[in-house]
Amino acid sequence: MNNENLLEPSAGGLYCAAGDFWIDPLRPVPRAIITHAHADHARGGSEEYHTAESNKAILAARIGAGAEEGDGDPAAEDKPRPDHHGHEWGEPFDLGDTRVTLFPAGHILGSSWVRIESEQGTWGVSGDFKRAPDPTCAAFQPADCDVWVTECTFGLPVYRWPEPSVVIDQIEAWWDECRAASRPAVLFCYALGKAQRVLAELVARRPGMRVWLHGAMRPLTDIYRAQGVALPETLPVSEAEKGEKFAGELVLAPPSAAGSTWMRRFPKHSAGFVSGWMRIRGNRRRRGYDRGFVFSDHADWPALIDTVRDQRAERVITIHGNGEPLAGYLREQGLDAEAWNLRATMGEGA
């Protein structure tokens, strides 16, 4: 790696020496910028956090509260609390010799990409992002960068998403089938982001609907609602009457609940899974789901390429995923592109 680079892989994330901060580090560091609250980007134990104002509540729920959310108990003062700084999108702040601006990434509520202006040029770091419409979060906002560091979780040409409205049609039709057969419709999806997006899409079509939620989804769903996202009435499965059969009811659960004893509550259920990974047919069968819905909070292959163009970057670095195919494709298009492996930096002293 040449020393012209503003950022370099470190602590499972990216380190910026000019600003003395890390982006999405997986190990504790003195100063972290967090793009969003998914566990592969946000970890506790760092001293200082910078994130979007709209991500502060979710981040606190996932990694522990910052100084402001303290209960004021003086006994707690001897344990240093992390310092959480919330920033409005598009409002620059200075860290070391750099000027940092957060822009909406369109991935989940409060998700940002990070733009860093410095003597070594302007770099953009994507975190995770998507370009498809999502009623639960602000849309991705492009801005010029010299270097664009892009996630590529789905960085293969096979990953092309159907229109969201088409997938919501499929979910509704499946739920109707379950209803007609008096079976519980158990829909598995990630507890942060995907669950709330599916709920927001469904309630827009079915005002007055209600849904049962696995306990792991409850606090995050409450945070979305508190931030003004329109969601249906949600009922915790744990508070259902004894003997409730959930016939024809929609139940949302995280993938970790699939195959657990918790599922015994839903006799004769049909299991659906909502994920970009459902684009590959074998994944549904292998994971034992009855139905797979291709609905992702990540950019698909065309959106990854469109975003390189929209950022007007001449150099691209791929992270988070198998980045070689995308880097190779971009090189064929005449761009300077390479793949970095951030996970490789986790071994040091971990």
Ligand SMILES: [Zn+2]
């Ligand atoms: Zn994410």
Ligand SMILES: [Zn+2]
């Ligand atoms: Zn991620």
